[in-house]
Amino acid sequence: MTKPLFVSLIINNYNYDRFLADAINSALAQTYQPIEVIVVDDGSTDGSRDIIAGYGERIIPVLQENGKQGAAFNNGFAHSHGDIIIFLDSDDYLFPEAVDRIVTIWQADSAKVHYRLSVIDGDGNSRGFSYPQGSAPLATGEAWRSLLKVGTYCGTPTSGNALSRKALSQVMPIPFEYRSTSDDYLSVLIPLYGNVLAIEEPLGAYRIHTNNQWAISTVSSDRYRRFVNHDLQRCDLITQHATALGYEVPEDLNLRFFGRAWSRLASLRLDPQNHPVATDDALFLSYSGILALWKFSAYNVQKRLIYSLWFIWVGVMPLPLAEPAITWLFAPQFRPKFVGQTLKKIRALVS
Numbered sequence: 146m147t148k149p150l151f152v153s154l155i156i157n158n159y160n161y162d163r164f165l166a167d168a169i170n171s172a173l174a175q176t177y178q179p180i181e182v183i184v185v186d187d188g189s190t191d192g193s194r195d196i197i198a199g200y201g202e203r204i205i206p207v208l209q210e211n212g213k214q215g216a217a218f219n220n221g222f223a224h225s226h227g228d229i230i231i232f233l234d235s236d237d238y239l240f241p242e243a244v245d246r247i248v249t250i251w252q253a254d255s256a257k258v259h260y261r262l263s264v265i266d267g268d269g270n271s272r273g274f275s276y277p278q279g280s281a282p283l284a285t286g287e288a289w290r291s292l293l294k295v296g297t298y299c300g301t302p303t304s305g306n307a308l309s310r311k312a313l314s315q316v317m318p319i320p321f322e323y324r325s326t327s328d329d330y331l332s333v334l335i336p337l338y339g340n341v342l343a344i345e346e347p348l349g350a351y352r353i354h355t356n357n358q359w360a361i362s363t364v365s366s367d368r369y370r371r372f373v374n375h376d377l378q379r380c381d382l383i384t385q386h387a388t389a390l391g392y393e394v395p396e397d398l399n400l401r402f403f404g405r406a407w408s409r410l411a412s413l414r415l416d417p418q419n420h421p422v423a424t425d426d427a428l429f430l431s432y433s434g435i436l437a438l439w440k441f442s443a444y445n446v447q448k449r450l451i452y453s454l455w456f457i458w459v460g461v462m463p464l465p466l467a468e469p470a471i472t473w474l475f476a477p478q479f480r481p482k483f484v485g486q487t488l489k490k491i492r493a494l495v496s
Contacts, residue, residue, distance in 0.1 A: 149178075149179060149248075150227075150228045150229055150248050150251060151179050151180070151181070151226060151227045151228050151229075152175075152177065152179070152180045152181075152227045152228070152229045152230075152231065152244050152247075152248065152307075153180070153181050153183060153221075153225035153226060153227030153229070153230050153231070154172040154175070154180060154181070154182050154183070154231045154233055154239075154244075155183045155184075155185060155218070155221035155222065155225060155230060155231065155232050155233065156168050156169060156172060156182070156183065156184045156185065156233045156234075156235050157185050157187065157214060157217040157218065157221060157232060157233075157234060157235060158184060158185065158186050158187065158189060158193055158197075158217075158235035159186070159187040159188065159189055159193075159211070159217075159235075160189045160190060160191045160193065161189075161191075161193065161235040161236050162189070162191040162192040162193045162195075162196055164235055164236040164352065165184075165193055165196050165197075165235045166196055167238045167269075168233055168234070168235045168236070168237060168238045169182065169184060169196075169197075169200060169204060170238075171233075171238035171239045171240070171241070171349070172204075172233060172239065173200075173203060173204070174241050175239070175241060175242075175243065175244045175245070176241050176242050176244070176245050177242075177244040177245040177248055180227075180244060181205060181225065181226065181227065182203070182204045182205065183204070183205045183207060183221050183224055183225055184197050184200075184204050184205070184206055184207065184235075185207040185209065185217040185218075185220050185221040186206070186207070186208050186209070187209060187211050187212060187213070187214075187216065187217045188209060188210045188211030188212070193235075194208065205224060207220050207221060207224050212324065213324035213325050213327075214324060214325060214326075214327040214328065215318075215319040215320075215321065215323055215324035215325070215327040215330075216324060218232060218317075218319055218327050218331075219317065219318040219319055222313060222317055222318075223318075225310075227310060228309075228310050229244075229247065229248070229251065229307050229308065229309065229310065230307070230308045230309075230310055230313055231244070231247075231304075231306070231307050231308070232303050232304070232306070232308070232328075232331075233303075233304050233349075234302075234303050234304050236352045236354065237262065237302075237303075237304035237349060237350055237351050237352055238304075238349060238350050239304070239348060239349040239350075240347070240348055240349055240350075242348070243260070243348035243349055244307075246260070246344055246346075246348055247260070247307045247344070247348070250342055250344065251307075251342070252340065252342065254339050254340050255309055255339055255340055255341075255342055256308070256309050256312040256335050256336055256337075256338050256339025256340060256341060257306050257307060257308045257309060257312065257335050257336070257339075257341055257342070258306075258307045258341075258342045258343070258344065259283055259284075259300055259301045259305050259306045259307070259341065259342075259343055259344075260283075260301065260305050260307075260343065260344035260345075260346065260347070260348040260349070261275040261276065261277070261283070261301065261305065261344070261345060261346060261347045261348070262275060262276045262301060262302065262304060262305045262347055262348070262349050262350060262351035263275050263276075263347040263349070263350050263351070264276050264350075264351050264352075264353055265350045265351070265352050265353070266352070266353060266354065267352065267353075267354035269350075269352075272353065275347045276301065276302065276305070276351045277299060277300070277301060281299050281443065282299065282343065282345065283299050283300065283301065283343035283344075283345060284298040284299050284300060284336075284341055284343065285340075285341055285342060285343045286340055286341065287336075287340065287341075288300075288336035288341040289336045289337050289387070289392070292333065292336060292337070292383055292387070293383070293387055293392055293393075293394055293395070293398075294395075294401065294441070295398075295401040295402045295437075295441050296376075296379065296380050296383060296398045296399065296401060296402050296405070297402050297404075298336070300332055302328065302351055303328040303331075304349055304351060305348075305349065305351070306331070306332070306335075308331065308335055309335075309338070309339060311338070311339070312335050312338035312339050313331075313335070315334075315338050316330070316331070316334045316335070316338075316386075319331075322378075323378075323382075326375060326378070329375070329379060330382065333379055333382050333383055333386075334382065334386055337386055337387060337390060337392075366412060366415035366416035366419065367416075369408055369411045369412035369415060370412050370416070370419060370420070370421055372408040372412070373405075373408050373409050373412050373420075373421045373422065374421050376399060376405045376408060376409075377399060377421065377422075380398050380399040383398065384398065397433075400430075400433040400434075400437060401437055401440075401441050402437060402441070403434050403437040403438045403441075403442055403452065406430050406431075406433045406434030406437055406456070407434055407452075407455070407456065407459075407474065409422060409425060409430050410427065410430040410431065410434065410456065410459055410460060411459070411471045411474075413425050413427060413430065414427060414459060414464060414467050414468075414471065415464075415468070415471065427459075427460045427461070428460055428461070430456075430460065431456040431457060431459070431460030431461070434452070434453075434456040435453045435456050435457075438452055438453060438456075439453075455470060455474060458470050459471060
C-alpha cells in the first residue's frame, strides 16, 4: 500500500493577532490527513503569541525574533516534515477541502500545485472576485518556459501554492537579500524544478486590508523605484538559477514584460535623478513597452492599442501632461470620467 502524502501547513505571522486564529483554525479543519500545522511567529508585539499558546499541542509553535518573511519561511521549513509544503499567510485562510483537492491531483514530478483564492476584505466580507483577476488561466506544465521567455507567468500569492519538498530543498534556505520578497523568490524558482499543476477554483481566501494593500493611492516616484528594483532583482534571480541549470536566458528578459517597461518609464519620468537604471531613456522605454505588448503579451488588439498610446504619451509629453497618465494607469480610481469614455470609444473603433 502506498504511503499517503504528508502535508505541512506553515503559517507565518507578524502582528496579525486579529486574523491569526482564522488561519490556524482553517489549517486544523482540513479534511485531509496526515498533516502538521506549524505556526512561525516573527517577533510579534501584539497578542499573537497568546493566541498561539492557546492551541497547545494541536500545533507546532516556532517563536523567533523579527527576521522578516524569509527567516520565517526558512525556520518553518526547517521544522517541517511534509512531502508537500503550504506557506499560509496569517491574514489568509484555506477552505476545509483545500489539501484534499491538492493531494488528489498531485503527481510525482510536481514542483507545485497552485490555485485561486477568493478575495475578502479586512472584515472577512467577499469582494466578489478571485485572485488573480482576469480570464487568463493559471500556468500549467513547464511554467519555466514562460519565465525564461518573459520573466513571469500567471500565478498566485503565497497562500495559493502547495510546494514540493523536493523542489524546495533545491532553493532553501532563502538568502538574506530576499528576506522581504521571499514569496516572489519561491514563485520564480520552484517552476525550474518540476511541473506546475493548477486548480482554477478558489481553495482559500486572500485578505486585502490596509496593511497589505498594494493598490496605489498616490503617485510616488519612490514606490515606482521599488517596483523597478524588485523587477531587476527578480530577473537577476531567474538568470542566475536558470543559467546554472543549463538554460539559455535572453539578455533583454527584464523588458520583455510590458509591466516592467511602464514601471521603469514612470520612475524615470517622475524622478530621473534617482531612477535606478542610469542608462534608461524615455523613448527607449516607450519603444520597449510597445514591443513587449505586441510581441510577447496575450492582450487583445484593443488593450495593446490603448497601452501603446499610453507609452507614447508618457514617453514624449512634458511631465505636467505625462504625470496624469501615470496616475490614471496605476491608480484608476482617480481617472476622470472622460478618460473612461474615451477608452470605450477606442474599444468600439477596433472591435
